[in-house]
Amino acid sequence: MKLSVIGCGYLGAVHAAAMAKLGHEVVGIDTDAEKIAKLAAGSAPFHEPGLQELLADGIAAGRLRFTTDITEAADARVHFVAVGTPQLADGDGADLRYVHGAIESLRPVLRPGALVVGKSTVPVGTAAVLVDRIAETGASLAWNPEFLREGFAVADTLTPDRIVYGVVDDADAGLLDEVYRAALEAGTPRIVTDLATAELVKTAANAFLATKISFINAMAEIAEVTGADVTTLADAIGHDARIGRRFLNAGIGFGGGCLPKDIRAFTARAEELGRAESVAFLRQVDAINLRRRERVVEHAIELLGGSVFTRRIAVLGLTFKPDSDDIRDSPALDVAARLYGLGADVVATDPHGIDNSRAKHPQLEYVADVGDALRGAELAVLVTEWAAYRELDPRRTAELMAVPRIIDARNALDPASWKAAGFEYRGLGRS
Numbered sequence: 001m002k003l004s005v006i007g008c009g010y011l012g013a014v015h016a017a018a019m020a021k022l023g024h025e026v027v028g029i030d031t032d033a034e035k036i037a038k039l040a041a042g043s044a045p046f047h048e049p050g051l052q053e054l055l056a057d058g059i060a061a062g063r064l065r066f067t068t069d070i071t072e073a074a075d076a077r078v079h080f081v082a083v084g085t086p087q088l089a090d091g092d093g094a095d096l097r098y099v100h101g102a103i104e105s106l107r108p109v110l111r112p113g114a115l116v117v118g119k120s121t122v123p124v125g126t127a128a129v130l131v132d133r134i135a136e137t138g139a140s141l142a143w144n145p146e147f148l149r150e151g152f153a154v155a156d157t158l159t160p161d162r163i164v165y166g167v168v169d170d171a172d173a174g175l176l177d178e179v180y181r182a183a184l185e186a187g188t189p190r191i192v193t194d195l196a197t198a199e200l201v202k203t204a205a206n207a208f209l210a211t212k213i214s215f216i217n218a219m220a221e222i223a224e225v226t227g228a229d230v231t232t233l234a235d236a237i238g239h240d241a242r243i244g245r246r247f248l249n250a251g252i253g254f255g256g257g258c259l260p261k262d263i264r265a266f267t268a269r270a271e272e273l274g275r276a277e278s279v280a281f282l283r284q285v286d287a288i289n290l291r292r293r294e295r296v297v298e299h300a301i302e303l304l305g306g307s308v309f310t311r312r313i314a315v316l317g318l319t320f321k322p323d324s325d326d327i328r329d330s331p332a333l334d335v336a337a338r339l340y341g342l343g344a345d346v347v348a349t350d351p352h353g354i355d356n357s358r359a360k361h362p363q364l365e366y367v368a369d370v371g372d373a374l375r376g377a378e379l380a381v382l383v384t385e386w387a388a389y390r391e392l393d394p395r396r397t398a399e400l401m402a403v404p405r406i407i408d409a410r411n412a413l414d415p416a417s418w419k420a421a422g423f424e425y426r427g428l429g430r431s
């Protein structure tokens with residue numbers, strides 16, 4: 001089927017390439033000419049495992065192309081809208097200007113019978129406002145939220161754990177079934193519902209995930225004052241299948257382009273709906289999460305005897321999670337910048353996050369090699385659990401550093417072996 005994907009960022013570029021892999025004829029459209037030039041040349045504009053190969057295959061097969069020209073979407077039967085919905089600059093709500101912009105630019109090229117499919121994460125009620133604008137063209141609107149995780153985006157798109165469509169007309173579900181035939185034939189659960197429920201499914205899923213992380217981080221706060229170990233606690237409660245061990249890793253907390261802004265947008269939307277109290281707990285979820293960053297800085301001050309001023313600190317990790325170059329609302333980069341702000345001599349490293357970090361925080365010193373970051377440091381702070389940092393050898397690390405001290409802000413290391421190598425070790429919610 002001929003498809004267009006409007007917005008080719010972390011979500012849209014992967015979606016476009018994955019749809020081409022499934023045999024569809026796809027045009028990816030973005031207003032960012034630089035991004036489109038890279039994509040058209042088969043080069044991934046951001047780090048996402050497997051994307052480069054998928055792009056190259058799709059382009060070589062003649063099923064995938066990229067352009068800034070919206071008129072090239074005209075002959076597509078289904079148009080996916082995957083533009084950003086960031087937090088408003090002056091509030092907690094979602095900034096919907098890109099969604100409205102994309103819909104308005106698409107309207108003149110829509111043909112009767114075409115289907116516009118929202119994939120962006122939007123506040124419940126957004127699609128209802130757009131339905132009539134689309135219907136005027138003879139096309140229709142559906143909402144098909146996306147649940148991919150960065151770092152696993154290719155696999156999550158090709159083999160999702162569920163597919164959700166919000167539709168006005170059941171025939172539109174049939175069209176989407178054709179798009180997703182491969183996943184559906186493989187038995188992927190499919191939920192067909194109304195527009196509001198589809199929008200809310202996405203918001204609720206991210207609110208739940210954020211709550212789960214903040215729950216375990218709240219337990220870490222209690223563990224810190226009682227001498228309990230939050231990792232053992234998570235293992236123990238996680239054996240209860242009703243709770244589950246996944247997303248119970250205490251540490252520096254959640255960041256990224258989704259969970260933080262999505263819980264804030266949900267809070268803002270609930271307030272508009274007169275139901276602020278229903279999700280008031282999300283304010284606490286956010287507050288617990290942000291306190292974890294402060295706690296890492298407090299640990300650094302304590303370990304360095306009361307001040308980080310002029311002290312050399314190696315910050316290991318900059319991205320919001322491993323296997324991504326995304327630094328949006330990254331706890332790791334935030335901690336690096338806070339330590340720098342307190343006068344520390346920060347040297348930061350990351351396998352894929354340095355370029356994006358430098359653009360946002362040019363004042364920090366960056367080195368590509370973790371050994372160079374550690375050399376001569378009085379403290380190391382592991383803030384993003386890249387495999388390369390998880391696998392660091394404690395004895396060799398101690399040899400590189402001026403003083404063997406480490407804050408394991410992701411609880412990613414084995415405390416016993418680091419202590420045995422002479423390290424003063426601090427985890428979060430465990431010692």
Ligand SMILES: NC(=O)c1ccc[n+]([C@@H]2O[C@H](COP(=O)([O-])OP(=O)(O)OC[C@H]3O[C@@H](n4cnc5c(N)ncnc54)[C@H](O)[C@@H]3O)[C@@H](O)[C@H]2O)c1
Binds near residue numbers: 150
């Ligand atoms: N990143 C993820 O893991 C993920 C997963 C699920 C859902 N989402 C949701 O998907 C949406 C996109 O997120 P993202 O991370 O890909 O953002 P992003 O910022 O990486 O990409 C958005 C893209 O849209 C483009 N754009 C903006 N206005 C446009 C227009 N009028 N026409 C064409 N292109 C336009 C931008 O240039 C940018 O390249 C958000 O709503 C997000 O919440 C993201």
Ligand SMILES: O=c1ccn([C@@H]2O[C@H](COP(=O)(O)OP(=O)(O)O[C@H]3O[C@H](CO)[C@@H](O)[C@H](O)[C@H]3O)[C@@H](O)[C@H]2O)c(=O)[nH]1
Binds near residue numbers: 250
């Ligand atoms: O036990 C855990 C698990 C995750 N995190 C942190 O939580 C953040 C988010 O992680 P993750 O959810 O894996 O990353 P995203 O790629 O942001 O994916 C989330 O956000 C996407 C955008 O909405 C959704 O599609 C996904 O389903 C949802 O998991 C990261 O900073 C992680 O380090 C923790 O601190 N502890």
